[in-house]
Amino acid sequence: MNRRFQIGDRVTVKNATTMFHTRTQAFTRGKSGVIVEHRPDWVIPEDEAWGRDTPERGGRDEPFYVVRFKQKDLWPNYTGFDVDTLETEVAQRWLEPAKEDQQEGTP
């Protein structure tokens, strides 16, 4: 799969449901952040969980990214300071270009 996002791009984690296994935390879904690092292509956990842990065994690999979120964008009434952030790795299928209306805190 081609890499879709570049470092510095603003992205939103899809607010999707999962039928079984994922490692995309619920607290990041629907939230926007910025791509700060590229990771290699990895087999997605949604496949790994079923023993499809390599492409040869049917696991789908795709680009991963490190996404940095502002803590105040993740949590309503965040009690720390505006500078605080959280970083985590996200598979490409979970990301879409940032919806700018999200910046206003619309649900």
Added chain:
Amino acid sequence: MSQTHEHDHEAHAPIQSASQISEFEVLEMAVRELAIEKGLFSAEDHRRFSEWAESIGPSGGSKLVARAWVDPAFKERLLADGTEACKEVGIDWLDPTGTGTPSDYTYFYVLENTPQVHNVIVCTLCSCYPRPVLGMSPDWYRTPHYRRRLVRWPREVLAEFGLHLGPDVEVRVHDSNQKSRFMVMPMRPEGTEGWTEEQLAAIVTRDTMIGVALPKADWTATSSPSAG
């Protein structure tokens, strides 16, 4: 004479196991027993592996940080490719299984603290931890209490560890939810000018590499807190 004994079996409280065995522990035992029965490995192989894996400890991480403090070229290599730089202190993330055991994965990134950024690690989904360099995680690291609170109230949790950071310092939480493992490289503290790599390594304790503490010139994890 009758062999029946007559003392009261209800005289003492029932002996209780310290903790209940979890479903995952039962599952691990079942899979292990099957593997032994099938000859994939022996019970002794398993015991040896566990004994080795549990003996690792955080000294490898301390060495990495101390060397980076005294050797800028090594620091550059460590930040660029953590897994590769580990080999320079004798840690091979692929040893002994070729698939990253005793970690579950082999992507390792070192997070450098600066006067502007303080890093701290957590795994909200389970207990991912850079075991080849830090050994087994502390019990508290694996509790839901730490995992769910660090991402939501990082400054409050750090304060519970005695660490207070000002509003000019960005607290950056790293939730290791996928295939990478992380370790914090703290800043070299004052009062350590001219120290050897070995002296420096002694003050780079486990907690400073998780990011819940800062190294101090007068503190090593092996000194008794009552000393001095």
